[in-house]
Amino acid sequence: MDSHDWLDTECAALEQAGLRRHLRTVMSAPTGTIHLDGRDVVLLGSNNYLGLSTHPQVIAAAVEATQVFGTGASGSRLISGNNERYTTLETNLATTKHTEAALVFSSGYAANTSIIPLLVGEGDLILSDTLNHASIIDGCRLSRATTQVYQHCDVEHLKTLLSESAAFRRRLIVTDGVFSMDGDIAPLPDIYEVATRYDAMLLVDDAHGFGVLGRDGRGTVSHFGLDGESIIQMGTLSKAIGALGGYIAGRHALVELLINKARGFIFTTGLPPATLAAANAALDVMRSSPDLRQRLFSHAKRLKTALTHLGYTLLPSETQILPVVLGNPQRATRIADALLAEGVFAPAIRPPAVPPDTSRLRLTVMATHTEAEIQQAIDAFATVSQDSVSSSYS
Ligand SMILES: Cc1ncc(COP(=O)(O)O)c(C=O)c1O
Incomplete structure (x- = not known):
């Protein structure tokens, strides 16, 4: 026992509760697709809403x-x-x-x-x-x-x-x-x-x-x-x-x-x-770029409509932030991992960033997403919803 042992105990407790966070290293600029963990994935987790970076x-x-x-x-x-x-x-x-x-x-x-x-x-x-x-x-x-x-x-x-x-x-x-x-x-x-x-x-x-x-x-x-x-x-x-x-x-x-x-x-x-x-x-x-805002809202509408048809529960957002509420942190993390395996980075947001039992995927679109990238995201959600959301992950 030493005076720092509590650090390991706290890390283990976070893991147990499904609340342990890990840093991911992104190897490219935050455009519609990023290079993450050795491959290209569609990014649905950036606040670079207009792509201005x-x-x-x-x-x-x-x-x-x-x-x-x-x-x-x-x-x-x-x-x-x-x-x-x-x-x-x-x-x-x-x-x-x-x-x-x-x-x-x-x-x-x-x-x-x-x-x-x-x-x-x-x-x-x-x-x-x-x-x-x-x-x-x-x-x-x-x-x-x-x-x-x-x-x-x-x-x-x-x-x-x-x-x-x-x-x-x-x-x-x-x-x-x-x-x-x-x-x-x-x-x-x-x-x-x-x-x-x-x-x-x-x-x-x-x-x-x-x-x-x-x-x-x-x-x-x-x-x-x-x-x-x-x-x-x-x-x-x-x-x-x-x-x-x-x-x-x-x-x-x-x-x-x-x-x-x-x-x-x-x-x-x-x-x-x-x-x-x-x-x-x-x-x-x-x-001077109203077109960027138009594209942003058009992508948000398309993604929101498609996910709702697929049976996901989205909060009634009016903006580029689309929360898919999943409940407990373990479930949110599992679905985020399943989406990543399908080539889409949709980060799981867990307490304390959100209230207990409202862990979610916080999806954000960007004006610089292409229509093909939005479609790729929808396809990934379709695969994951059939395989995971409605059956084994409930
Ligand atoms: C609503 C809100 N306020 C303030 C901040 C803090 O801004 P910054 O990331 O520039 O420190 C954030 C972002 O994390 C935010 O979402």
């Missing part, structure tokens, strides 16, 4: 920025890491989002765990959707505010909680715009109305709506025609934008306070210039 204009911008500025920022932004590409990108983001200002963080995770503790603290109240992303949950914990969780997208429940919140100093409602594991869209107009009525701030995490929903891909807030300064918008540059980083878009004063107080902004090194330049170029492509 391999867009020639985006790659050229990253290469040029590397040649000019080198590979790393080599300092935090408040010291020496704030190169000129940050200014360009943040101006572009604020213009895209129709806000006074925007601030880029090194990840979406850092953005959420920075903004929430800035907005609220002890004596304040956070109202958080039960299916919000882990980075929101961690931001709530860090803030030390009281957190109350409302039922998923349940505005009546939210209203009830707010009606009992008079004793708190400030109120913050926080919700994903598009829910990362379910693919459904938060009822923002109703939430916004309730927020206004009860004098609450509203923070929308648009990690999965940005680039995909709204005019020119501006996101979930734009999708509902709610553009403006009263909703604080958080998003990522790591999904549809195909780069890395998170951002907050809102008022000048908010950005000013974040620069001065947000620990996840201050105490970390700036992003590489190539990443900033890539994100900026990708924003331009995103706004």
Whole structure:
């Protein structure tokens, strides 16, 4: 026995519960087909929704920025890491989002765990959707505010909680715009109305709506025609934008306070210039390419319709995220493995990423999938459903 034995015990417990995760090494760029475990497989598990991480204009911008500025920022932004590409990108983001200002963080995770503790603290109240992303949950914990969780997208429940919140100093409602594991869209107009009525701030995490929903891909807030300064918008540059980083878009004063107080902004090194330049170029492509969004939604519709006909249970997603719910983690893993054997990578998502008993395949399509790749995926699901879903894996 030594003091580290508990590590092996914990790994064994994860294995036993069907919850042990393993890293896979992908040997190619995240296009419609990737090279994995020695062969080509159709990729249904990427957040590179518009395929921008391999867009020639985006790659050229990253290469040029590397040649000019080198590979790393080599300092935090408040010291020496704030190169000129940050200014360009943040101006572009604020213009895209129709806000006074925007601030880029090194990840979406850092953005959420920075903004929430800035907005609220002890004596304040956070109202958080039960299916919000882990980075929101961690931001709530860090803030030390009281957190109350409302039922998923349940505005009546939210209203009830707010009606009992008079004793708190400030109120913050926080919700994903598009829910990362379910693919459904938060009822923002109703939430916004309730927020206004009860004098609450509203923070929308648009990690999965940005680039995909709204005019020119501006996101979930734009999708509902709610553009403006009263909703604080958080998003990522790591999904549809195909780069890395998170951002907050809102008022000048908010950005000013974040620069001065947000620990996840201050105490970390700036992003590489190539990443900033890539994100900026990708924003331009995103706004000027409605065809990419059309292809994305056409693929999503085709895959969803085909899988439903095959007898799979899909959650009622309206977006590019298509969850096939399978129940226990072992079953989700077995079906993911069976699909991989058929040449399709459809990752199994298990607790704690999703609630217990809702393990699933989280399928995501990309604008850059070909029709043949979507067909290959459908064929694989047809084979697996006959062999595994309805009989031996139930
Ligand atoms: C809803 C949501 N918010 C925030 C994040 C964190 O973003 P990032 O991957 O840029 O850290 C993610 C992605 O993992 C997400 O799905």
